[in-house]
Amino acid sequence: MDGLTLFGTWIAAFLTLCILSFLYKDNPFYKFAEYLFIGVSAGFWIAYNFHNLLVPNLIDPLFGADGAFPKLVREGQLDIRLLTVIAGLLGITMLFRFFPKVAWVSRYGIAFSVGLGAGLMFIVYLQANCIYQIWGTVQLSPIVITESATGWHFDWGASVANTLLIIGVVSALVYFYFSKEHKGLLGGTARLGIWFLMVSFGAAFGYTVMARISLLIGRMEFLIDDWIKETLIALGLL
Amino acid sequence: MKSAYAVLLLTVALTAAAHGQTLRTAENAAAADKAVDAGGSIDVTWAPSPDELEAEVKVLGYEVWRARRPAGDYKKLADVEAGKESYNFTDEEAENGVEYFYKVRVRGEEMSTDTAPVGPAKATREWFHPNRLNMLIAAVLLSAFILYYISQARAGKVLFIRRIAGLEAVQEAVGRATEMGKPVLFVPGIADIDDIQTIAAVTILGRVATMVAEYDASLLVPCSRSLVMSTAQEVVKEAYLEAGRPDAYRRENISYLTDDQFGYVAGVDGIMVREKPAANFYLGTFYAESLILAETGHSIGAIQIAGTAMPSQLPFFIAACDYTLIGEELFAASAYLSREPRLLGSLVGQDWGKVVILISIILGVVTAFLAQFGVEIFGRSIALEQLFVVK
Amino acid sequence: MRREIPMIVAFVAGVIIILEFFVPTLRNVAGQLQKWYLVVVAFAILVGAFNLLRMNYMKVRGRRVDWPYSIVLIVGLFAMTIVGIGWGIGQGTVFDWLFNYLMFPMSSTMFALLAFFVASAAYRAFRARTVDATLLLVAAVIVMLGQVPIGSIWVPSWWPDSLVFLTPDWLKDRIMNIFNTAGQRAILIGASLGVVSTALRILLGIERSYLGEE
């Protein structure tokens, strides 16, 4: 490990410990790391957005070497990319928020973003989450019978699995029914639906524990191997 | 130009002859308009040269050439790496309505061989995606339900909506914060405003802000996206105005922290332990940060109300919060809290969507059962697939 | 006018995106709109950054609680922005170094706090108070046991195959494949109805609170 890397590792280890100290309680070390983290990460995303959003989507198409404006000046040719100016204008409406009196101008940028998002989600959810999930369910038969050389067989493992899955989807969907009081048959089915949801939440919780512990293992190995061991090696103690 | 092509062929033939071996051409080459697009594209497809699979003669790669006439002046469009079971190249520089011919060249170490010209192929633009009729039906049907009930509500029909426990608690939570003289914290998720869960969260923020203004409590809204902050400022300002308390609106309480997921969480955790809000709302799109927020919030003793449609994060909110809005309940919340008839009408429309879905599931399952015995209702498999598979 | 025209903007943008799904010809138009959105985001972040800067500057100027930390924040913000825009963000840049040794360790440690919080949340919430809580608890414990080798170690080697359904491994797979799938599926279907309805209300201007006052 070279000097600069070791120096960086010490900083990283210090900040790691600062954040971990929050588990005990709020303290100056955590506060320091928190403010630093917010500042550095906000700056990170500004620079990242500049290079990855603004340059390829606004600056290059308009002002790049082969951009629309140079082309207009050089060849007098109108390029479709000149429309990108509208994007720039929509973006600039956001800057009106600096001045409370005219802040309402930013509604153009906001409305455009909200409308775009609403349109996109309308399609995405309907396709991937609604229709596709229904398709996954209607292919299941609650009673699975297979045919083989020796005749018909009742596959009761698959039958139970399919039946439970279908009942689960239907009852949990009934739970989301809003326009009737959950009483009687509807109430009973909705109750069953909640039970299915609860089992699924418990399972998902339990399933995620392993990944979360892995994260901590990763940080601990960093402290033990990269920081303590490497420092001892650098000092000639190991 | 014809002569150039002839020379080319000759060279190929000569090199092949000189080595006493040949390189067989790519197989099944074809060119056709790229299906369902805005035009301007032609798909060229082919199968590997048999030599590529047999490893005796080395195939380095393929080239795609294009011309306007079968024996015309071919121009190279692209190199394609070898090593696949089938190949597909999309010529994206075709003019709509113009006929093109293509050739695929197998490139070996010392020689190369062309396929016969394939074509003509014409790029066209399409006005309707034929495989998406099912989506159109679903979208129109669902929209019709929703709009019908909105108009019913508008006409004055009284609509019943069941109790949603998490939303009943909103008032209680804001009231408690007021009594304790502590702020209300509202976290609108970490997605940007183009995410509909964020939009739903911001509209709920409007209702919560009205209550906060009426009770004269204070409201903190740290945001992880600038657009969300800007929108939230507009919404809250409007809410205070509506409550007749425009003077109590504090723009600086709706702030931006950072776009970074964990940087944002670090900041919100800091706000929680220092400002000690009495009521925490987590509504919108959440990822791994859900539990970090909810556990820290619990440690300061706040009443916590969460809501998201992210199935992966719901378990953590359920475990650590007092009330959790699950999936669809998040989207129902703004209508429910506003009690505005038009918004409530849309909830009834959604319920009719659910009825249709339940019926189709039951019908589908019955046909799946019958299909095992060879009983095919309306050619079941094909019909169902057309209904539900969106390409 | 301050609300009507933005509402029309929202409607047009949303409808083009929806139509594009059915009308291939619109594909390029919709693609263009999505790029425009990215430009709006890039401009908007300046508004956020300015807000962050102003809040912290006021804190320092007014010598309010914790003001020295605000200096740290401002320095970090400027350092990262200037280094990133001025000298690039590729591998081997100063920006990259700052990311690796400042941002990454803090980010991954924040993430790792979850290992502790899953434990405290499980301890608190998984108590058999009600039927709901009991189901939550039992499913979580079975899946947790099925996840690690220790769960299968407790099953002795003479365990009969006919009783395999009592082992955590077997139960975990069934719970994940049946119950978890069913629950998640219902949530997804329900949520999609809510999304469609919310999107409609927004595009048609029935839900317009996001636009602020008249």
Next chain:
Amino acid sequence: MKFVRWLADIDRRIIFVVIAVAVVVPLLFPLGMRVKVTPQTQTIYDEVENLPGGSNVLVSFDYDPAAAPEVHPMALAFLHHCFQKKHRVIIMALWPQGAQMAVSAMAEINRDFDLEYGRDYVNLGYKPGGAIVIKSLGNSFAEIFPKDMAGRSTATLPLMEDVSNLYDVDLVMDLSAGVPGITEWVIIANALFQTRTAAGCTAVSAPQFFPYLQTGQLIGLLGGLKGAAEYETVTAYAGKASPRMDSQSVAHVVIIVFILFANISYFILRRKREEGSGGPTARPPTSA
């Protein structure tokens, strides 16, 4: 009773400390818990074990640092096993950062063995092209890799004198985090050149390769950290996967024990309350 009340409401910081100890201690002092070795791991072990000494084993490093926590321990345990059996190892990479992962793996392995570069193992480095590279190896190593990673001519390496193409390789081990990876090795090396092929990959991608196991196109498959720990167990190699798996197991058990404490104390306190001693009411049940 006091103890039961304490159990019912343990300070979360105590839980935090216990979790931290549960994770750190097994990392520092591995418990050597035995992982149950699955058949798909055993078959890889048997294959390496049964090859005659001096066989040529090709290890392809097709992963990057992001997948290293899961896949790197497999590399170490597998290489260790190969050198123990005196096999010769040819290292290559289809991922740019794979070659570097191989260098760091060999640095670790060299601490345990007295290996001679060029005779016992070679590192040919990274070559872009995925499937094409594998296809070309069916013809010749020298053509695709004229030089090794350090820039030495492969013709001068004694090991490569005996290995002219994939037909001379007795076993391929692909350590993969995605594409190019297992699929390419199976459909080209195994299908076209009948090379015996085994693989290791991240836990999330493992299920998609099970069909290859059934057809025998893959001899065996190490899936994720658990697969790595299994290989360490079966070869008795003291690697990192086992302690990580130990940490996982202990942490899981600790959490379950806390849940047990919570429930035991809850039931004892509830019974007390039913007998009329009052006591604090439980928080309202979590709303669905």
